Amino acid sequence: MTINVSRRSLLALGAGLGASTLLDGSALARAPKLGTQTPYWHRFNLGDAEVTVVSDGPLPLGPPKGTFVGVPDEEVRKMLSDNFLSPDNVVLEQNSPIVNMGDKLVLFDTGMGTSKVFGPTTGRQQKSMAEAGIKAADIDAVVFSHAHIDHIGGVVDADGKVLFPNAQYYIAQSDFDFWTDEGKQGGPLKDFVVHARKNLMPIRDRLVFFKDGQEFLPGIQAMAAPGHTVGHHMFMVTSNGKSFAFLGDLTHHAVLLLEKPLMEFSYDTDPKQAAQSRVKMLSMLASNKIAVMSYHFAWPGYGHVAKAGDGFHYYPEPMVMTL
Template sequence: MTLDVSRRSLFALGAGLGASAVLGDVAHAKAPKLGPAPQHFYRFNVGDAEVTVVSDGLLDLGNPKGTFTGVSDDEMSKMLTDNFLDPADVVLQQNSPIVNTGDKLILFDTGMGTSTMFGDATGKQQKSMKEAGIKAEDIDAVVFSHGHIDHIGGVVGQDGKNLFPNAQFYIAESDFNYWTDYDKAGPKLKDFVDHAKKNLMPVRDRLVFYKDDQEFLPGVHALHAPGHTVGHTIFMISSGGKQFCYTADLTHHPILLMEKPLMEFSFDTDPKQAAQSRVKMLDMLATNKIPILAYHYAWPGVGHVAKNASGGFHYYPEGMQL
């Protein structure tokens, strides 16, 4: 005998017997919530090099008004809400690449470290490195894009001792001189200088000053992009005929400072110079279709830059390679 059970009769049966009788007890099964994913690293290849992105955590800037300037409050709110972002609370990431060239293990920037100036969701880099299977003592080179607190803050631990005992450290000389001098930085930035001195002076004898347009490590090319700080630098990383650019703080936000790159950012030493550097470098990256890794973009900060019709730029995040 053949039974012809229609969709309508099946639903009627389900209604009469109850979902559990038709589907079994699985409809009532409950599993515990697992909480957030424990790992904060992402790994991919560029040519023959292996790149691991590690997180120092979230950096909450709060309300963007007064921090990002150059457009009206209403226009800025619209730019954010049109992209499904909170117009009253800007939260940045901190994405540091660690490049394994086969000969050198190179970390770019070290996060906030022990400082809680921007809240207690920072200072996660050492934990992220451990999750990624990378030991701090195996780092051969630590490269600073500039001397701001959220980039040089993780050199020493709570005890003031160097966390990277076998590393050489690299920074622009102009930034080192500026951020270790209270007179140059001024009284408003005392905390920044305190933190720079705390982290940079213990490794002063291991500091090497790179220069603009210099390949100071194999496959690592410095490109001076001043304005955010006097010596702010981005880096072109090349391997096996492939390359990507670590853009550091060329732009802090994937919408603000990208769609309208002449907007200004209150933490810039020279906001107008920073805007000109931003336009110059973004134009170069877009024209040459060079992939980027942005320090403050949504995790893991990897993507591409393209020019938009209004004279600004658009960021296209790249799908994660799983």
């Protein structure tokens, strides 16, 4: 169907807007523009648990070329533009669920913290928690999917003070050992290793190492999904028969790495292993229709995945604004 809109009809429409709209299209509003946004948190129920998603802010990666590899650059750009996303700047979110199980308050991943390696928009997790009414001192457990800079960066502040003073911390030992290795500080991973040591060494005596398949906290089971890092894990979170999987960095992008899950991501320690983990875990989640939360999907990163041809499709869950 083609809709023809004439200049005369547009002028007639404009006449109905009232005297506050001028001929040049400008308007004299009764109030100035506010320039503020809604707080960066969202809350929902999971069985008997209450889940609050807090953001560490957007994380821009820049152009996809060299970051998403194994598929022709122009095809990657078209995948983005076909989904109304910028083909020149891939922007990830940073979504951390805080799960109140009734007896424990559990935070998954801590954002970039003080590091500005990916620009000034990251590092707002503590602010988001305050907006949500959650105190850092009330966190009982901090669970790390892996030890990359944008997941362990918010453990300490600029002065090295631990921000979650009453928490026990959980991580895979292989990831802790790899990213705190002093011998890597002189190599290409320097920034990541320095940041990991800054945040993880002060809590070394409070770290607990989980194993694949272990329910290391009530209702929280570790699931190994290596490749992005040597010890990368995702987690099944369950309360009163309801579950979701926190994916960590199983997949960074809801279009690129789902439609073409064998595409490689340059920040993966072992890109081919990461791709195999991605296909295996997404296939399981899709076939069982288990809800997912991805750390890097569009805010707040909660929904479902389904098989679609040789890949997958992500269906965001509508945000329910009543509890």
